[in-house]
Amino acid sequence: MVNETDIPNRGGVLEAARKIAEILPPTPLLPVEIVGVQCWVKAECLQPIGAFKIRGAWHALTSLNEEQRRRGVVAVSSGNHAQGVAWAARRLGIVATIVMPRDAPQVKLEATRALGAEVVLYDRPGEDRDEIAAQLITERGGTLVHAFGDARVIEGQGSAGIEIAVQLGRAPSRIITPCGGGGLAAGLALACPNSAIFPVEPEGWDMVGQSMAAGEIVRAPPDAPATICDALQPVATKPINLSVLQGRSEPGVTVNDDEVRTAQRFAFSRSHLVVEPGGAAALAATLAGKIPLDADTVIMLTGGNVDPVAYARIISGE
Amino acid sequence: MVNETDIPNRGGVLEAARKIAEILPPTPLLPVEIVGVQCWVKAECLQPIGAFKIRGAWHALTSLNEEQRRRGVVAVSSGNHAQGVAWAARRLGIVATIVMPRDAPQVKLEATRALGAEVVLYDRPGEDRDEIAAQLITERGGTLVHAFGDARVIEGQGSAGIEIAVQLGRAPSRIITPCGGGGLAAGLALACPNSAIFPVEPEGWDMVGQSMAAGEIVRAPPDAPATICDALQPVATKPINLSVLQGRSEPGVTVNDDEVRTAQRFAFSRSHLVVEPGGAAALAATLAGKIPLDADTVIMLTGGNVDPVAYARIISGE
Numbered sequence: 358m359v360n361e362t363d364i365p366n367r368g369g370v371l372e373a374a375r376k377i378a379e380i381l382p383p384t385p386l387l388p389v390e391i392v393g394v395q396c397w398v399k400a401e402c403l404q405p406i407g408a409f410k411i412r413g414a415w416h417a418l419t420s421l422n423e424e425q426r427r428r429g430v431v432a433v434s435s436g437n438h439a440q441g442v443a444w445a446a447r448r449l450g451i452v453a454t455i456v457m458p459r460d461a462p463q464v465k466l467e468a469t470r471a472l473g474a475e476v477v478l479y480d481r482p483g484e485d486r487d488e489i490a491a492q493l494i495t496e497r498g499g500t501l502v503h504a505f506g507d508a509r510v511i512e513g514q515g516s517a518g519i520e521i522a523v524q525l526g527r528a529p530s531r532i533i534t535p536c537g538g539g540g541l542a543a544g545l546a547l548a549c550p551n552s553a554i555f556p557v558e559p560e561g562w563d564m565v566g567q568s569m570a571a572g573e574i575v576r577a578p579p580d581a582p583a584t585i586c587d588a589l590q591p592v593a594t595k596p597i598n599l600s601v602l603q604g605r606s607e608p609g610v611t612v613n614d615d616e617v618r619t620a621q622r623f624a625f626s627r628s629h630l631v632v633e634p635g636g637a638a639a640l641a642a643t644l645a646g647k648i649p650l651d652a653d654t655v656i657m658l659t660g661g662n663v664d665p666v667a668y669a670r671i672i673s674g675e
Numbered sequence: 676m677v678n679e680t681d682i683p684n685r686g687g688v689l690e691a692a693r694k695i696a697e698i699l700p701p702t703p704l705l706p707v708e709i710v711g712v713q714c715w716v717k718a719e720c721l722q723p724i725g726a727f728k729i730r731g732a733w734h735a736l737t738s739l740n741e742e743q744r745r746r747g748v749v750a751v752s753s754g755n756h757a758q759g760v761a762w763a764a765r766r767l768g769i770v771a772t773i774v775m776p777r778d779a780p781q782v783k784l785e786a787t788r789a790l791g792a793e794v795v796l797y798d799r800p801g802e803d804r805d806e807i808a809a810q811l812i813t814e815r816g817g818t819l820v821h822a823f824g825d826a827r828v829i830e831g832q833g834s835a836g837i838e839i840a841v842q843l844g845r846a847p848s849r850i851i852t853p854c855g856g857g858g859l860a861a862g863l864a865l866a867c868p869n870s871a872i873f874p875v876e877p878e879g880w881d882m883v884g885q886s887m888a889a890g891e892i893v894r895a896p897p898d899a900p901a902t903i904c905d906a907l908q909p910v911a912t913k914p915i916n917l918s919v920l921q922g923r924s925e926p927g928v929t930v931n932d933d934e935v936r937t938a939q940r941f942a943f944s945r946s947h948l949v950v951e952p953g954g955a956a957a958l959a960a961t962l963a964g965k966i967p968l969d970a971d972t973v974i975m976l977t978g979g980n981v982d983p984v985a986y987a988r989i990i991s992g993e
Contacts, residue, residue, distance in 0.1 A: 382703070382704075382705075382706070384703075385700070385702075385703040385721065386700075387700075387721060388700070388723065400721075402947040403703065403705060403718075403946070403947060403948075405706065407947050464944065622983070625949055625983065625986075626782065626983065628721070629720040629721060629725050629948060629949040629950075629979030629980075630721075630947060630948065630949065631943055631947040631948065631949060632947075661947030662947075665940070665943065665944065665990045665991050665992070666991045668943075668987075668990060669986075669987035669988070669990045669991035670987070670991075672983045672986060672987045672990075673983050673984045673987035674983070
């Protein structure tokens with residue numbers, strides 16, 4: 358049953374921003390020059406869990422009632438939402454079970470366990486992660502905290518947009534953001550109603566871009582190509598995300614692995630920030646000249662959780 | 676001739692902080708958990724030039740009169756002060772000549788040239804860099820902006836301490852900082868008169884620590900050991916630094932290369948920050964348990980300019 362609070366809205370984003378400001382300092386908005394234009398990066402890779410997902414998780418878990426908190430939460434995640442939910446659950450004394458793909462980066466698996474969550478592994482191509490989560494909930498009870506298709510999660514992610522407007526002293530002209538299921542993109546669209554929102558997805562995994570173009574949910578085919586952006590491979594967006602983004606978001610933009618690696622190297626040498634592949638997708642699109650820039654443009658660097666050996670290979674250009 | 680303004684003082688630090696706030700946003704003060712204690716890192720590696728040296732350079736160059744600005748500036752630096760002076764000089768339309776060691780990291784040489792400065796190379800063990808600078812000034816004129824033995828440079832570096840106190844909402848209990856010639860340590864001592872200052876130097880290059888212990892300037896021997904901390908190898912501190920630090924600074928602490936690499940890996944995986952070897956020295960000392968920590972302790976991460984291949988090797992544990 359859908360009630361009014363199941364629809365994400367700007368009031369919820371403002372409420373999330375207020376709650377998050379109580380426990381997390383704003384991540385820095387740092388100046389950066391890209392193709393000759395001075396603009397900004399929002400360094401969400403500097404969150405305590407290394408990714409923006411801490412926002413949505415905190416807003417969602419703090420919105421649960423006592424009974425729900427007692428029954429625990431279940432999440433499905435390639436790693437960053439996992440850490441966000443585990444971090445929030447530990448702070449609130451809630452039991453968290455997280456379904457993660459077996460091939461998730463080792464750092465994400467370890468960090469999620471280190472935060473006290475129980476991790477249940479699945480094989481990415483073979484098994485349906487939503488089914489595993491549904492089965493877990495049937496067996497054990499608990500509330501599903503979806504990684505992107507959840508009103509509170511969307512509102513929580515949107516709190517980054519509220520911070521940006523405060524830090525910039527005005528609404529950004531455009532926000533360019535890595536996009537997986539569309540939780541952050543939708544949240545930013547609600548947070549900054551006068552800013553253009555540009556979601557950037559990996560080539561072959563642009564399920565939000567394709568869904569916006571088709572006007573309906575388009576699922577990734579079983580033979581979707583490999584991508585280094587492990588955080589941006591949901592099989593499909595959800596109606597709640599599509600309904601916010603339709604008419605509010607610019608058309609989707611895609612980037613390939615080489616463009617992403619170039620962006621990771623740029624963040625390393627120019628901004629001295631460690632950014633994971635998926636977290637660098639928006640920067641990659643701007644460096645490739647795919648999106649216009651101006652002085653009020655903000656580029657989201659959404660995460661920095663990357664295995665050291667994989668990162669070393671990328672940075673040294675191997 | 677020494678006049679009153681040649682003695683660095685807290686008023687000068689406050690003036691520097693005011694000037695720097697006009698052109699540079701404060702670098703973030705980020706929470707970090709070290710050996711079970713929640714404390715803070717000041718991420719100076721996020722400055723536009725990737726190091727705190729932009730502070731002292733800006734305060735020093737903006738303090739020059741019109742005639743001095745016309746004659747240009749000369750600096751001697753292993754790379755970060757070089758970039759700071761080049762950055763400030765370009766903004767102010769001042770010609771900058773920088774004397775740098777031939778074995779400085781390639782990224783530092785390239786970045787200094789990219790900022791429009793003329794780079795004059797010298798061989799680190801054979802030639803005396805101060806002599807080369809003196810000869811340049813005799814030949815061409817210009818004002819020497821010393822990397823640490825300069826009142827305005829010391830005051831400028833101290834502006835980081837003013838920012839820290841504002842961000843923390845109170846004076847830090849202790850500031851732990853990488854230390855080369857003692858410019859930053861002296862500036863922080865002036866900025867935060869009630870905070871304990873802990874300078875951390877590479878083993879065998881603890882010329883500030885040894886000089887404080889001896890009560891006079893101690894020079895590095897010609898056979899001083901190799902260190903990966905390229906930014907922390909001045910042959911000796913200067914009287915101006917020693918006079919500020921004597922009686923104000925805690926005894927010096929040293930770290931070895933392995934401890935520094937461990938700190939770089941910690942900054943990578945926990946804070947998602949790229950930190951160069953010298954920039955990680957203070958963090959290294961805390962991770963090695965050499966300095967007590969509490970909730971009001973601030974650790975300076977002073978720079979992030981490191982060659983990618985060298986960094987990749989360190990991160991992947993080779």
